[in-house]
Structure formats: C-alpha cells, structure tokens
Amino acid sequence: MFKHILVAVxxxxxxxLLQARLKVLxxxxxxxxxxxxxxxxxxxxxxxxxxxxxxxxxxxxxAGDLAAPGLTINTEVRSGEPGAVLNKAAHELSADLLxxxxxxxNRLHEFFLGSTALDAARLTQQPxxxxxxxxxxxxxHSKLLMLATDGSDAAEGAETxxxxxxxxxxxxxxxxATCASEGCDREIADTQHHLDAIAKRIKNLExxxxxxxxxxAIVEEAKNERSDLIVIGKRGRNRxxxxxxxxxxxxxxxxxxxxxxxxxxxAS
Numbered sequence: 174m175f176k177h178i179l180v181a182v183x184x185x186x187x188x189x190l191l192q193a194r195l196k197v198l199x200x201x202x203x204x205x206x207x208x209x210x211x212x213x214x215x216x217x218x219x220x221x222x223x224x225x226x227x228x229x230x231x232x233x234x235x236a237g238d239l240a241a242p243g244l245t246i247n248t249e250v251r252s253g254e255p256g257a258v259l260n261k262a263a264h265e266l267s268a269d270l271l272x273x274x275x276x277x278x279n280r281l282h283e284f285f286l287g288s289t290a291l292d293a294a295r296l297t298q299q300p301x302x303x304x305x306x307x308x309x310x311x312x313x314h315s316k317l318l319m320l321a322t323d324g325s326d327a328a329e330g331a332e333t334x335x336x337x338x339x340x341x342x343x344x345x346x347x348x349x350a351t352c353a354s355e356g357c358d359r360e361i362a363d364t365q366h367h368l369d370a371i372a373k374r375i376k377n378l379e380x381x382x383x384x385x386x387x388x389x390a391i392v393e394e395a396k397n398e399r400s401d402l403i404v405i406g407k408r409g410r411n412r413x414x415x416x417x418x419x420x421x422x423x424x425x426x427x428x429x430x431x432x433x434x435x436x437x438x439x440a441s
Contacts, residue, residue, distance in 0.1 A: 174337050175300075177205040179268035181259050181293075182232060184210070187274025187306045194272065194304055194432075195239060201341055205245045208232050209262050212252040225250050256292020263299050272302045294407065294426060294435050300334060301435045303426055318342040319400040321391045321425060322349055324367040327438035331406035332371055334436050339375050342401070346379045347371050348394055350387030388424035396430050404434045 175198055180191055195206060210228045232248035239246050251258050263271045275290055294301055320335040322328040332347075339345040347368055352360045361382060368380035383390040395403050407422050426433045 174201065174334075175203050175270040177207070177266070177268045178203055178270045178272055179207045179209060179259070179263045179266060179299075181255070181271065181273040182208050182210045182235065183274075184231065185274065185306075187304070188235065190304055190306055191272060191274050192235075192238065194302075198270075198272075199241060199244055204243065205247070206239060207247045207249060207262075207266055207268065208235055209249045209251060209259060211255040211258045212250065213255055214253050254292065255289045257296060259293055260296040260298065263297070268299055270300050270302055271297060272304065274304050274306055290426070291423070294423070297407075297435065298437055300330075300437070303433045303435065305430070305432065316342060317344045317346060317398055317400045317402075319391075319395050319398065319403045320345070320347040320371070321387070321403055321405045321421075322347060322367070322371070323351075323387070323421070324349065324364065325406075325438075328406035330438050331404045331434075331436040332374075334434070335371075335404050336375050338402075338404070339378070344379065345375055345377070346381060346398065346400075347375075348381045348383055348391060350383040350385060350390040353382045353384035387421045388428075391421075391425055392428045392430075400431050402432050402434060403429055404436060406436050406438050 178195065178198060180195065182188065182191075195203075199206070210232055212225065212228070228250045229248065232250065236246040236248050249262065251262060259271060259273070262268075271293065273290065273293060290303060294303075318335065318338055320331060322332055335345065335347070349364045349368060351357070351364050364382050365380070368382070372378040372380055381394070383394055391403070403425060405422050405425055422435060426435060
C-alpha cells in the first residue's frame with residue numbers, strides 16, 4: 174500500500190504527530206521513508222543556501238529517531254516553492270504517499286495563507302495525507318475510516334484506496350451527500366446503487382446518504398462519528414485538472430477535525 178512515504182518536514186510542532194503517524198503506517202508495511210525539508214523561496218526571509226548543511230544535519234537527527242529494523246530512511250533538502258517541490262520530489266522518488274502536518278484548529282488556515290497545502294493538494298500525483306496538529310490525536314486508535322464519494326471518476330482512486338485501508342480500521346463508513354429529501358427518489362436510488370457496489374468490495378462497510386451541501390454535511394458527519402480519517406478523491410491529473418482540486422475536497426481538507434487523505438483520480 175504505502176511502501177514508500179515522503180514526509181514534509183518543517184521542524185514545527187507537527188513533527189511529534191507525524192512521527193506517531195509514521196509509526197502506525199510503518200506497522201502497516203512501509204519499507205522506506207524519505208524526510209524532505211524545503212528551503213522556501215516564497216518569502217523574503219528565505220533561509221540562505223549556506224544553511225543547507227544545518228538542515229541536512231537536523232534531518233539526519235530526525236531520521237535517527239525513526240530507525241527501525243527493515244526500514245530504510247533517507248533525507249533530502251531541496252529549494253523552491255514548497256508545494257510544488259514536495260510533489261516533484263514525491264514523483265521523482267516514486268513515493269506512494271506524501272505526508273504533511275497542518276496547523277491550528279482551522280488547521281489549514283496558516284498553510285492556505287502560504288498556499289503550501291493547497292498547492293500540494295492541487296498538484297499531487299500521489300495520495301496526500303494531511304495530518305492536523307492536535308495533541309489529542311497523537312497515538313489515536315484506528316477506529317473509523319470514512320470514505321466520502323460522489324460516484325464520479327475522480328472518486329475511483331479514493332474508493333480503491335479505502336478498500337486497501339479498511340482492514341486496519343474497526344469500522345468503515347462510505348457516505349455521499351446529495352438531495353435526500355422528499356422528491357429526490359431518483360437521486361437517492363442512484364446514490365444507494367453506487368454505495369451498494371462499493372459495499373460488495375469492502376467487508377462490513379456501512380453506507381449512508383447525507384442530505385445537503387457535501388462541503389458541510391460530510392465534515393459534520395465525520396465530526397459526529399469521531400472519524401479517524403476521511404478519504405476523498407480529487408480531480409484528474411491532466412494539466413488543466415491538476416489546478417482544480419474541487420470545492421468539496423478543498424472544503425473538507427480545510428474544515429475537517431481529523432486527518433484527510435486526498436487521492437488523485439485517474440489521468441484523463
């Protein structure tokens with residue numbers, strides 16, 4: 174599944190949480206981890222290239238903390254726009270997952286101001302795990318996995334990855350937000366048909382149709398269910414679509430109170 178994970182390191186309070194998440198993921202079969210720090214060219218106070226050796230040494234210290242039998246750990250310091258650089262690194266190094274920490278209660282607020290997480294989500298060609306910085310989540314048990322799907326081609330990758338992740342969670346719930354009120358019989362029937370098809374692939378999958386705007390309904394349902402992870406698809410990977418994360422995926426990534434796994438759709 175995630176044999177090779179690329180981790181975005183910024184030496185912030187996110188690191189203990191990312192370290193804890195990596196422990197869980199390596200227990201699931203990860204064989205290689207690459208820690209990447211980006212000398213950010215976006216701001217006037219960009220660290221000088223002469224600081225590169227300093228950050229290389231700091232990364233190696235973190236790598237030492239992650240050492241485990243059978244796990245290969247590499248480190249890299251790169252320069253440029255962080256979102257683009259991280260995705261380029263993940264692609265060049267054939268990583269299966271890009272793992273990033275996000276700050277604050279509205280946890281993407283700071284990153285969205287700098288566009289790092291938004292850039293990463295828009296450009297990613299690999300699954301992108303956005304981990305909120307919250308002490309209560311460190312070491313959290315893997316209880317509920319929530320798949321948010323709309324039945325489109327863009328959701329196929331998310332559905333497939335959910336199938337692979339499901340055995341690691343106690344419960345798995347697939348939700349679609351649509352018109353579920355009186356007079357929406359056709360929409361409800363079509364939605365349930367798709368959810369039933371997914372349920373044939375995932376043992377003991379629970380399904381639920383939510384009524385209302387998916388940008389709010391899915392976030393609220395995840396909060397009520399105390400979801401440990403939301404998996405959602407993004408648009409395809411051609412040059413136009415890579416700039417269109419989609420309002421639903423963006424809103425969920427921004428507002429959810431749990432980690433969000435953004436999964437690219439197939440190239441068009």
